[in-house]
Amino acid sequence: MLIQEYFPIEFSLESQKLTRSFRLLQTIVHPDKYSNRTSREQTNSADWSSLINKAYKTLSTPIERGQYLLQLEGEQMPQDNSALNKEFLMAMMERNEEVEDAKDTETLEGLNAQLINELENMAQKLNILFKTQDLSGVKETLVAMKYLLSIQNSIKQKQQSLLGS
Incomplete structure (x- = not known):
């Protein structure tokens, strides 16, 4: 089973669905929920929370989402104006x-x-x-x-x- 079946790699997305998924994941891993746990669990929680925040920020902004998908294709943004007329x-x-x-x-x-x-x-x-x-x-x-x-x-x-x- 491929991950793309659950998370298709495409530019189009439903922003409300993305926000709901983000909030659901944050309720599971948010560091506040792990304040009484071991330091390792607290660190893991903080790491996952940070990663989820970064993913949400990337996916919720069209330009960042586009750059990310471009990187997945093995391409990079041009560093000059050569792409523009x-x-x-x-x-x-x-x-x-x-x-x-x-x-x-x-x-x-x-x-x-x-x-x-x-x-x-x-x-x-x-x-x-x-x-x-x-x-x-x-x-x-x-x-x-x-x-x-x-x-x-x-x-x-x-x-x-x-x-x-």
Whole structure:
């Protein structure tokens, strides 16, 4: 019996099911349940709890899940921009400038809403790319997602600075 029968290796997943499984596993191994046990049992509990937390964090985030599945295929993320075309890179520069030029939180919220939509579309695209084993497409999409997440982080920082002033 293969582990894939119980835990299929695919990009698509039900987030509510993942969260339920995470919580169930944590109720079993959480260190608080082992506070009156031997030090070995406490250590094992802490190790398992930590591993479950890391797995949940990896699987619950589309970009991290994609990178993990890519590694399972024996592939690595490119360390440069070679997976992206120049038009995309220029568009990212323009978007960064839009964030820098934004004067109010409403503008930033609009930009962030666009990014959220694009990231959701890219996650759907990753599902198809993994199913068709288009690993170069997976890499390109994951690198593009990293750029969008970086811009999203810039938006959050700009919002905080606008709220602080």
